[in-house]
Amino acid sequence: MELTISRAEILAILPAGILFITGLVQLFADLGRSAENKRSEKTHLAMIGVTGFLLAFAALFVQGTGASTGPLYAGAMTDDLFGRMGAGVVIMTGLFSTLMSGSYLASRGSNSAEFTALISFGAGAMALLCQATNLVSIFIAIETLSLAVYVMAGYFQNQRSASEGAFKYFVLGAFSSGFLLLGMAFIYGATGGSLSLADIAASDGQQDSLFSVGTLLVLIGFAFKVGAVPFHTWVPDVYQGAPTVAVGWMAVAVKASSLFCLCRFLLFTGGSHHLAQLLAAISVVTMLLGNLAALNQQSLKRMMAYSGIAHTGYLLIPLVIALSGEGASAGASIPFYMFAYAATTLAAFGVLAAISVGSDRDQIHDLDGLSRSRPLLALGFSVALISLAGIPLTAGFIGKLLILSNAVQHGYLLLALVGIIASLISVYFYLRPVVSMWFREPKSSFELVPASWGITFTVAVCGIATIALGLFPGWLIDLSKRSVEAILG
Amino acid sequence: MSPGIEQLFFGIAAVVATVSSMLVVTRRNPIYSAMFLIVMFAAVSVIFMLLDATFLGFMQLLVYAGAIMVLYLFVIMLINPREGDLPEESGATEKSFAAGVSLLIFSMLSFAISHSNEVERLSALGSIPLLPEVSDSHGTIRAFGLELFHNHLLVFELTSILILVGIIGAVHLASRRKNNVPHNLTNAAEGVVSQDV
Numbered sequence: 001m002e003l004t005i006s007r008a009e010i011l012a013i014l015p016a017g018i019l020f021i022t023g024l025v026q027l028f029a030d031l032g033r034s035a036e037n038k039r040s041e042k043t044h045l046a047m048i049g050v051t052g053f054l055l056a057f058a059a060l061f062v063q064g065t066g067a068s069t070g071p072l073y074a075g076a077m078t079d080d081l082f083g084r085m086g087a088g089v090v091i092m093t094g095l096f097s098t099l100m101s102g103s104y105l106a107s108r109g110s111n112s113a114e115f116t117a118l119i120s121f122g123a124g125a126m127a128l129l130c131q132a133t134n135l136v137s138i139f140i141a142i143e144t145l146s147l148a149v150y151v152m153a154g155y156f157q158n159q160r161s162a163s164e165g166a167f168k169y170f171v172l173g174a175f176s177s178g179f180l181l182l183g184m185a186f187i188y189g190a191t192g193g194s195l196s197l198a199d200i201a202a203s204d205g206q207q208d209s210l211f212s213v214g215t216l217l218v219l220i221g222f223a224f225k226v227g228a229v230p231f232h233t234w235v236p237d238v239y240q241g242a243p244t245v246a247v248g249w250m251a252v253a254v255k256a257s258s259l260f261c262l263c264r265f266l267l268f269t270g271g272s273h274h275l276a277q278l279l280a281a282i283s284v285v286t287m288l289l290g291n292l293a294a295l296n297q298q299s300l301k302r303m304m305a306y307s308g309i310a311h312t313g314y315l316l317i318p319l320v321i322a323l324s325g326e327g328a329s330a331g332a333s334i335p336f337y338m339f340a341y342a343a344t345t346l347a348a349f350g351v352l353a354a355i356s357v358g359s360d361r362d363q364i365h366d367l368d369g370l371s372r373s374r375p376l377l378a379l380g381f382s383v384a385l386i387s388l389a390g391i392p393l394t395a396g397f398i399g400k401l402l403i404l405s406n407a408v409q410h411g412y413l414l415l416a417l418v419g420i421i422a423s424l425i426s427v428y429f430y431l432r433p434v435v436s437m438w439f440r441e442p443k444s445s446f447e448l449v450p451a452s453w454g455i456t457f458t459v460a461v462c463g464i465a466t467i468a469l470g471l472f473p474g475w476l477i478d479l480s481k482r483s484v485e486a487i488l489g
Numbered sequence: 490m491s492p493g494i495e496q497l498f499f500g501i502a503a504v505v506a507t508v509s510s511m512l513v514v515t516r517r518n519p520i521y522s523a524m525f526l527i528v529m530f531a532a533v534s535v536i537f538m539l540l541d542a543t544f545l546g547f548m549q550l551l552v553y554a555g556a557i558m559v560l561y562l563f564v565i566m567l568i569n570p571r572e573g574d575l576p577e578e579s580g581a582t583e584k585s586f587a588a589g590v591s592l593l594i595f596s597m598l599s600f601a602i603s604h605s606n607e608v609e610r611l612s613a614l615g616s617i618p619l620l621p622e623v624s625d626s627h628g629t630i631r632a633f634g635l636e637l638f639h640n641h642l643l644v645f646e647l648t649s650i651l652i653l654v655g656i657i658g659a660v661h662l663a664s665r666r667k668n669n670v671p672h673n674l675t676n677a678a679e680g681v682v683s684q685d686v
Contacts, residue, residue, distance in 0.1 A: 121657075144650055151658030192607065208606050
């Protein structure tokens with residue numbers, strides 16, 4: 001037997017490979033640091049990171065929008081439009097988070113290469129997860145990104161809240177990985193030893209009771225990773241304890257890669273009505289609980305955490321349709337929604353990072369009168385919140401519209417109705433910070449360190465992207481549809 | 490090995506593995522838990538060997554029961570938990586809740602296994618280890634290596650990133666309270682370290 005690697009295989013691994021190398025370069029570039037060094041901004045690390053992410057993004061364009069290459073690396077991964085779009089979301093999120101990190105971490109006195117390197121390594125694993133097509137590669141990619149995110153949650157080692165969040169996340173995460181692995185073992189057994197998704201889809205073991213239980217356990221594992229109720233308890237603690245610039249990355253990139261992978265998995269293994277009903281129930285509870293719990297939060301980060309849970313609920317709707325095996329095309333709303341959610345969330349966390357540079361400001365009343373002192377930040381945050389609430393002319397509105405209209409088309413009226421009610425509830429708490437920014441008097445003690453250019457740039461670009469996707473969604477919707485069609489070939 | 494003896498060995502190993510893993514969870518002293526975990530690993534390695542996965546069985550013994558468990562025991566002895574440091578015994582409601590959830594999962598899994606066509610098909614073929622398609626080289630180092638470096642090359646390489654991320658994370662999280670103590674607290678910091686860690 002001879003070991004050969006084809007050109008397509010090298011091209012497929014290129015984005016993830018570039019990100020892994022970037023992480024290594026960042027680690028080496030920061031060798032021999034001193035204590036003082038941790039307070040400096042270290043633009044060279046951010047620049048290495050940005051270069052790496054841009055190269056990885058360029059690699060996606062080299063791969064282009066062409067057809068799927070079929071199974072690569074003996075079925076471990078594939079290179080199709082769907083995976084590339086997932087990698088695109090992950091890479092853009094990592095790019096902006098790296099850009100924002102410098103001044104925020106320097107003000108906390110803990111700016112070290114671990115932060116940027118973990119983002120790069122994690123992003124590489126996430127990009128691979130979006131393209132993974134066999135159970136082993138899915139599991140290893142999930143574990144790699146999870147480890148990076150666990151450390152990120154506890155990045156401020158000396159903060160009690162960070163350690164608490166990270167510890168909860170780690171213990172529960174390890175537990176959920178157990179479920180995932182057991183589920184995969186059951187699927188492997190039920191399908192007569194198939195690892196790759198295509199073999200699993202082709203095998204006749206899909207009606208087996210072992211297979212259903214396996215899929216259920218895999219769903220539980222993923223539900224934990226994306227923070228769906230009742231596996232959401234870690235989310236608020238982790239969001240509160242983690243560095244604000246990393247929360248945007250954790251929220252979007254983990255959710256995006258897990259959902260892309262889960263969508264691919266369900267399109268291959270779907271067809272179970274009982275499991276679809278169970279997932280629909282999870283989706284309903286997640287939407288309602290996320291939005292209701294967010295109503296009463298005073299901390300902005302906790303509010304965003306519950307908002308993230310609620311958005312997971314919306315994103316589960318297309319998966320319910322995919323799982324029931326009725327409409328593969330329903331998955332098309334996921335890539336679009338994730339792009340919209342990424343732009344919106346990054347803008348929001350950029351503003352949160354900007355107001356918490358040099359302090360621990362995190363309450364809604366800390367925003368009072370922000371429109372006078374920092375009109376650009378206030379505008380960016382308002383756009384982000386309006387988009388998260390799903391108000392027209394924004395990307396968030398189009399995303400929700402796609403998901404809910406898909407649900408109606410496939411006869412899931414109840415899901416669509418709950419989605420609309422949940423969105424209406426959410427308008428209340430999303431508008432509270434907006435009111436406080438534009439209609440309240442600024443507090444006398446309000447002192448704001450000027451935001452670094454990285455944060456300002458991120459908020460501006462992501463804010464504009466949110467509006468632009470809301471006004472001209474056509475091309476991205478088109479691309480999303482084509483990408484889902486490409487999965488099944 | 491004749492099927493009868495194989496069944497016997499499997500039965501013994503399975504009972505030992507189940508009982509010892511229950512003991513791992515129920516012992517309060519972590520040293521005892523670790524010891525029973527070693528017993529459990531040994532029993533699982535017997536099951537691997539009965540499945541003709543010789544290499545995996547030996548790795549289970551060497552790596553898990555040997556290296557990793559020694560590390561566990563070192564950590565436990567370093568922390569050296571005394572009676573007062575052990576966590577409070579959880580209340581009856583928590584215990585019954587945990588038992589209920591475990592029972593639910595157990596009944597679900599056993600229902601799935603007992604109603605599975607695939608399991609029925611395999612048991613009709615004879616005992617599971619006697620699958621007809623297993624060749625002589627199955628489970629050897631050579632077969633394992635070929636499988637690893639051909640069919641699972643990508644995953645193998647990705648695992649190295651996984652381990653690297655783990656190392657970076659462990660180093661970062663363990664380096665608490667070194668560099669980022671504010672200057673006016675430097676003198677007091679020494680005392681804080683030993684209390685808080």
